Amino acid sequence: MSDVHHAPHSRAHPPQGIIDEGRRAVDEHIRVVADLVSDVVTFSERVPLGHASGRVTAEAVVSPVDLPLFRNSQMDGFAVIASDVTSVPATLPVTATIAAAPGAPEILGPGAAARIMTGAPVPQGADAIVPVEYTTEGPDGSVVIERTQQSGDYVREPGSDVRAGDELVPAGTLLAPRHLAALAASGIGDVEVVSPLRVVVISSGAELVEPGHPVLPGQVYDANTVALSAALTESGARVVETLRTVDEAEPFRVALARAVAEADLVVTSGGVSKGAFEVVRDVLEPLGADVTEVAMQPGGPQCTAIVEGVPVISFPGNPVSAQVSFAVFLRPVLRRLAGLPPIEPVAVTLTAPVESVAGKRQWLRGVRAGGSVSVVSGPGSHLVAAMAGADCLLDIPEDTTRLDAGATVEVLPL
Amino acid sequence: MSDVHHAPHSRAHPPQGIIDEGRRAVDEHIRVVADLVSDVVTFSERVPLGHASGRVTAEAVVSPVDLPLFRNSQMDGFAVIASDVTSVPATLPVTATIAAAPGAPEILGPGAAARIMTGAPVPQGADAIVPVEYTTEGPDGSVVIERTQQSGDYVREPGSDVRAGDELVPAGTLLAPRHLAALAASGIGDVEVVSPLRVVVISSGAELVEPGHPVLPGQVYDANTVALSAALTESGARVVETLRTVDEAEPFRVALARAVAEADLVVTSGGVSKGAFEVVRDVLEPLGADVTEVAMQPGGPQCTAIVEGVPVISFPGNPVSAQVSFAVFLRPVLRRLAGLPPIEPVAVTLTAPVESVAGKRQWLRGVRAGGSVSVVSGPGSHLVAAMAGADCLLDIPEDTTRLDAGATVEVLPL
Numbered sequence: 001m002s003d004v005h006h007a008p009h010s011r012a013h014p015p016q017g018i019i020d021e022g023r024r025a026v027d028e029h030i031r032v033v034a035d036l037v038s039d040v041v042t043f044s045e046r047v048p049l050g051h052a053s054g055r056v057t058a059e060a061v062v063s064p065v066d067l068p069l070f071r072n073s074q075m076d077g078f079a080v081i082a083s084d085v086t087s088v089p090a091t092l093p094v095t096a097t098i099a100a101a102p103g104a105p106e107i108l109g110p111g112a113a114a115r116i117m118t119g120a121p122v123p124q125g126a127d128a129i130v131p132v133e134y135t136t137e138g139p140d141g142s143v144v145i146e147r148t149q150q151s152g153d154y155v156r157e158p159g160s161d162v163r164a165g166d167e168l169v170p171a172g173t174l175l176a177p178r179h180l181a182a183l184a185a186s187g188i189g190d191v192e193v194v195s196p197l198r199v200v201v202i203s204s205g206a207e208l209v210e211p212g213h214p215v216l217p218g219q220v221y222d223a224n225t226v227a228l229s230a231a232l233t234e235s236g237a238r239v240v241e242t243l244r245t246v247d248e249a250e251p252f253r254v255a256l257a258r259a260v261a262e263a264d265l266v267v268t269s270g271g272v273s274k275g276a277f278e279v280v281r282d283v284l285e286p287l288g289a290d291v292t293e294v295a296m297q298p299g300g301p302q303c304t305a306i307v308e309g310v311p312v313i314s315f316p317g318n319p320v321s322a323q324v325s326f327a328v329f330l331r332p333v334l335r336r337l338a339g340l341p342p343i344e345p346v347a348v349t350l351t352a353p354v355e356s357v358a359g360k361r362q363w364l365r366g367v368r369a370g371g372s373v374s375v376v377s378g379p380g381s382h383l384v385a386a387m388a389g390a391d392c393l394l395d396i397p398e399d400t401t402r403l404d405a406g407a408t409v410e411v412l413p414l
Numbered sequence: 415m416s417d418v419h420h421a422p423h424s425r426a427h428p429p430q431g432i433i434d435e436g437r438r439a440v441d442e443h444i445r446v447v448a449d450l451v452s453d454v455v456t457f458s459e460r461v462p463l464g465h466a467s468g469r470v471t472a473e474a475v476v477s478p479v480d481l482p483l484f485r486n487s488q489m490d491g492f493a494v495i496a497s498d499v500t501s502v503p504a505t506l507p508v509t510a511t512i513a514a515a516p517g518a519p520e521i522l523g524p525g526a527a528a529r530i531m532t533g534a535p536v537p538q539g540a541d542a543i544v545p546v547e548y549t550t551e552g553p554d555g556s557v558v559i560e561r562t563q564q565s566g567d568y569v570r571e572p573g574s575d576v577r578a579g580d581e582l583v584p585a586g587t588l589l590a591p592r593h594l595a596a597l598a599a600s601g602i603g604d605v606e607v608v609s610p611l612r613v614v615v616i617s618s619g620a621e622l623v624e625p626g627h628p629v630l631p632g633q634v635y636d637a638n639t640v641a642l643s644a645a646l647t648e649s650g651a652r653v654v655e656t657l658r659t660v661d662e663a664e665p666f667r668v669a670l671a672r673a674v675a676e677a678d679l680v681v682t683s684g685g686v687s688k689g690a691f692e693v694v695r696d697v698l699e700p701l702g703a704d705v706t707e708v709a710m711q712p713g714g715p716q717c718t719a720i721v722e723g724v725p726v727i728s729f730p731g732n733p734v735s736a737q738v739s740f741a742v743f744l745r746p747v748l749r750r751l752a753g754l755p756p757i758e759p760v761a762v763t764l765t766a767p768v769e770s771v772a773g774k775r776q777w778l779r780g781v782r783a784g785g786s787v788s789v790v791s792g793p794g795s796h797l798v799a800a801m802a803g804a805d806c807l808l809d810i811p812e813d814t815t816r817l818d819a820g821a822t823v824e825v826l827p828l
Contacts, residue, residue, distance in 0.1 A: 049625060053644035067799050069634055074794065076689040099661065099691050101620035104631040117689040119621065119732070119796075121632050132688070162799035169802055177648065177740075178828060181641035181733045182802035185634070189626020206515035207533065211463060212603020217518040218535050220483055220599070227595035230467035234591065247513065274546070275490040275531040277513050317533070319595045326591075380488065382533075385481050385576035388583055388596035414592060 023295035025398075026328065026361045029302055032290065034333040036304055036311040040264045042337055043195040049180050055193035056236070056339030057173045063166055063186040066159035071122040072100075074154040078113040078135055078143050079126035082151040090145045091138045098123060113143050122155055129154035162186070172339045194339050196238035200259035201228050204270040204279050205317055206246040223319040223384055224269040231326050232267065236338025247277040256283065260310040267330070270317025273301040280314050289314075295398055296361040298381035299325040318381035324363045324393060327412060345395060345410040348373045353404050356396040365390035366411060373411050390414060437709035439812075440742065440775045443716055446704065448747040450718055450725040454678045456751055457609040463594050469607035470650070470753030471587045477580055477600040480573035485536040486514075488568040492527040492549055492557050493540035496565040504559045505552045512537060527557050536569055543568035576600070586753045608753050610652035614673035615642050618684040618693050619731055620660040637733040637798055638683040645740050646681065650752025661691040670697065674724040681744070684731025687715040694728050703728075709812055710775040712795035713739040732795035738777045738807060741826060759809060759824040762787045767818050770810040779804035780825060787825050804828060 024032075044058030073079065084092065092113040098105045100119035108114050108125035116122070116129060131154060134147035162168060168182050169175070175191070183191060201224075208222040209215050222244060229239045240262055243255040252271075259266045271280030272291065281291050281303060289305035289312075298321040303314035315325040335342055349372045356362045365377040365387050373394060377386030392411040396403065403409060438446075458472030487493065498506065506527040512519045514533035522528050522539035530536070530543060545568060548561035576582060582596045583589070589605070597605060615638075622636040623629050636658060643653045654676055657669040666685070673680045685694030686705065695705050695717060703719035703726075712735040717728035729739040749756060763786045770776045779791040779801050787808060791800030806825040810817065817823060 049640045050643065053647060063799065068796060069629065070631065072796075074796070076687060097690065099620065099689075100632075100634075101661070101691075102630050102632045115690065117691060118687060119634070156794070156796055161794075161797045166799075168799055175644075176828065177641040177645040178737060178804065179802045180644050181637040181737060182799045184625040184640045185637040185733055185798045187623075187625050187627075187629065187635045189624070206513065209601075210603070211598040211601050213601075215483065215601065216516050217484065218514075218516045220514075220533070221601045223595040223599040226463045226598045227591040229464065230589075230594050231591040233467060247515070273490060273532060275513075276511065276529065277515075277531060319599055323592060323595060380570065380575075382482060382486075382488070382570055383575045384599045385477065385580075385582055385596045388593045390592065414590065 022293060023300075023359070024292045026294055026296050029292065029294045030329055030332065032304055033313055033329040036306065036313070037265060037330070037333045037337065040197060040311065040337070042197065044192050045195045046190050046192050048190045049184055049188070052175050052180060052191050052193060053177065055175050055191075057169055057171050057175065058192045058194045060167050060171045061169045061183060061188065061191060063162045063164055063168050064188070065186055066164050067161040067185055068156050068158055070158055072119050072156050073116045073122055073129045074118065074156050075129050075131040076118050077116060077129045077131040077154065078145065079108055079116045079122055080113050080128055080130055080145065080149065081108065081110060081126060082128040082149050082153070084111055085130065085145045085148055088145055088148055091142050092145060093142050096123065113145070115143075127151040127155065174339060174341070196236055197264045197334065197337060198240045198262065199232050199237045199265045199267060200263040201225055201232070201239055201242045202252075202255050202259060202266065202268040203242070203244045203317075204247060204252055204268060206277075208244055210244070224317065224322045227319065227323055228267055228269060228326060231323070231331070232334070235331050235334040236340050237265070237334055245279070247271060247279045249279060249283050252279045252283050256307060256312070260308040260312070263310060266307070266310060266312040268312065268314040269322045272303040272314045272316055284312065284314065295359060296328070296363065297357060297379065298363065299328070300360070302329070316381075319384040320365075320381040320387050323387065327393060327414060328363065343413055345412050346392075347408050347410055350403055350405055350407045350409050353402065354394070354396065355402055356400055358401050359398060361398045362394075362396040363412070364394040364396060366392050366394045368392055368411065373409065436707060437714075437773070438706045440708055440710050443706065443708045444743055444746065446718055447727055447743040450720065450727070451679060451744070451747045451751065454611060454725065454751070456611065458606050459609045460604050460606050462604045463598055463602070466589050466594060466605050466607060467591065469589050471583055471585055471589065472606045472608045474581050474585045475583045475597060475602065475605060477576045477578055477582050478602070479600055480578050481575040481599055482570050482572055484572055486533050486570050487530045487536055487543045488532065488570050489543050489545040490532050491530060491543045491545040491568065492559065493522055493530045493536055494527050494542055494544055494559065494563065495522065495524060495540060496542040496563050496567070498525055499542075499544065499559045499562055502559055502562055505556050506559060507556050510537065527559070529557075541565040541569065588753060588755070610650055611678045611748065611751060612654045612676065613646050613651045613679045613681060614677040615639055615646070615653055615656045616666075616669050616673060616680065616682040617656070617658045617731075618661060618666055618682060620691075622658055624658070638731065638736045641733065641737055642681055642683060642740060645737070645745070646748070649745050649748035650754050651679070651748055659693070661685060661693045663693060663697050666693045666697050670721060670726070674722040674726070677724060680721070680724060680726040682726065682728040683736045686717040686728045686730055698726065698728065709773060710742070710777065711771060711793065712777065713742070714774070716743070730795075733798040734779075734795040734801050737801065741807060741828060742777065757827055759826050760806075761822050761824055764817055764819055764821045764823050767816065768808070768810065769816050770814055772815050773812060775812045776808075776810040777826070778808040778810060780806050780808045782806055782825065787823065
């Protein structure tokens with residue numbers, strides 16, 4: 001027995017506080033996952049503007065036209081020839097009324113004025129608009145101009161907003177209403193946007209039951225399918241199917257084959273630990289999977305693989321571990337691929353001391369208020385209800401065992 | 415003529431820099447719009463968890479069960495009776511293997527151990543788990559326990575995360591993956607969420623053409639339909655229809671009647687100014703509309719009405735004016751009704767001086783970088799392409815005509 005007991009990689013009695021040499025650093029596993037997922041070939045698709053809000057441009061969009069499209073009036077008022085109103089008051093006959101409407105207005109002759117609405121085309125001949133505020137009504141339908149104008153006053157020139165061929169929106173733009181307005185104003189009816197990654201989510205575990213159904217003794221509700229699906233969608237991916245399997249190799253193999261046939265990426269939860277029934281690990285390891293123990297808590301057991309060319313990212317099954325794993329490992333690369341802004345860590349101040357285990361980077365659940373953060377849950381990876389009350393993960397470094405109240409800590413917003 | 419010229423509310427020659435008494439303050443119009451829209455009766459609807467991400471709970475949700483549902487193991491290891499391992503090493507026969515799977519395990523007898531997986535039910539009789547790391551294999555399939563355990567060690571008790579009847583998620587919660595995980599883990603399959611306001615968007619203007627189609631002289635592309643629809647959706651509303659009408663009363667009346675029949679709220683753009691063809695104003699004013707000039711730029715002409723009990727909020731038609739009007743007047747109340755977090759103004763530093771007109775609160779388009787802001791567009795309300803490059807509106811107070819570089823200014827994020 002004692003030879004087993006003292007073997008270097010025995011599971012027995014690791015001296016307290018010493019990092020197991022076999023554990024991988026969190027940052028290294030972040031890179032492993034990012035490299036795998038970054039290799040996925042992303043596509044783009046054309047969508048009408050009405051469906052483009054919140055999507056990300058796959059290419060720069062240039063304006064096909066000058067904006068404004070034509071010389072138009074900045075004000076409700078009168079189109080005039082500026083040299084006709086150098087001396088005021090000046091009474092001019094009103095020879096036309098020009099609305100913002102289809103059609104080209106008649107040429108404005110010398111010594112005349114045309115009533116004009118905001119946005120309406122400035123008639124040829126006219127070179128200035130007199131705002132209605134600076135006019136009064138004259139006799140016989142004429143207008144009295146009360147203020148001189150310079151040539152060009154209150155006239156919007158074509159191309160003064162954007163010129164044909166100029167960039168309206170760069171590639172990688174998360175399309176907001178203001179971008180859609182610019183595209184629409186330029187006459188663009190649809191836009192090339194990044195296609196979301198197609199993802200299949202597999203939850204493994206003989207004990208899992210769909211929420212809303214009765215549970216038998218020993219069963220628990222499957223929280224990972226809905227939580228990981230929502231997290232993937234939030235990160236710009238499209239969940240095309242969710243599958244749930246028991247802890248037996250054959251059903252998991254069937255689910256996996258189906259998943260890699262239709263997805264760009266497969267995300268699994270459960271079955272990657274060191275227990276006796278670790279179906280994900282048991283099926284993926286012979287396929288060359290990278291099964292590893294990451295030096296973090298929760299979420300230590302992790303696994304990545306490529307099956308039929310499709311990356312498979314496997315998280316542990318505890319709901320808290322799965323969510324933390326997603327936020328730490330998968331969210332950054334998915335958001336980058338989707339063109340979404342990164343979620344950056346924020347430095348805040350602890351309201352109360354925290355303890356942590358040596359040798360593992362710990363992600364405690366916390367709530368921020370102003371520039372400070374409070375821990376809202378114990379460290380247990382089963383505390384899924386407690387995690388609902390959190391809005392961030394405190395990032396407690398591997399080598400830290402205690403932080404005092406008032407200490408600065410980085411948090412990862414959820 | 416001079417009596418007209420000098421009449422108190424004449425449109426002629428208002429002295430430069432003096433606020434027209436008839437103009438309404440921005441904050442007052444914000445209140446007018448908020449009061450009208452807040453009166454809309456909001457409903458809730460039940461959606462399955464898979465469709466609840468990003469929705470807002472209409473009521474608090476309590477857990478119908480204890481979580482964990484049953485006593486289960488926190489580790490892969492061996493279930494024991496703590497008093498059997500007070501002296502170690504202790505060799506115990508392994509009488510069962512308990513997986514995380516349906517079914518109740520057999521009672522553990524004195525002096526025995528059961529191999530147990532993380533999450534699996536702790537057998538009756540056992541009161542502690544020995545993690546596998548603190549065990550070695552014994553003779554004849556027995557286990558050698560290398561470390562003593564206290565009663566309760568590594569056992570997750572029912573209700574230690576949440577108790578039946580306790581609140582899982584408060585009313586008004588914007589549902590994120592972590593909330594869905596907690597609801598799912600408690601067996602909840604669907605959730606009551608706030609129904610979005612049904613909105614019809616009407617764009618008026620004889621000159622408007624759908625993007626993607628050819629324009630004739632005098633026509634311009636309709637940017638407001640797509641931009642306001644996207645802005646409404648971002649603010650938690652549901653655009654049920656968009657209508658476009660020319661500047662004639664009858665078509666607008668038809669559109670309006672259709673809109674108020676199906677919507678909780680109608681938003682229009684165009685036709686509220688002082689020109690000769692102001693169809694929205696012309697139709698709504700006889701119905702008791704509040705047509706007003708707000709002391710701001712862009713977006714001065716504003717109108718609100720109640721038609722058949724439905725609030726109608728009318729913005730000017732210039733695309734920049736319409737977007738600024740939405741962000742200033744409608745977005746705050748819509749987000750509040752939808753349960754979305756408010757978008758708060760932020761104080762930043764100007765990188766370059768700005769000029770502004772006296773008597774009007776000006777919303778200049780800017781881009782933030784760190785704690786500073788730069789203006790990215792002229793003040794013209796037609797500069798829709800330039801606005802695409804902005805990410806915030808600088809809020810220049812009514813009485814300010816100039817701010818120097820380095821001055822602090824509030825910006826409203828877009």
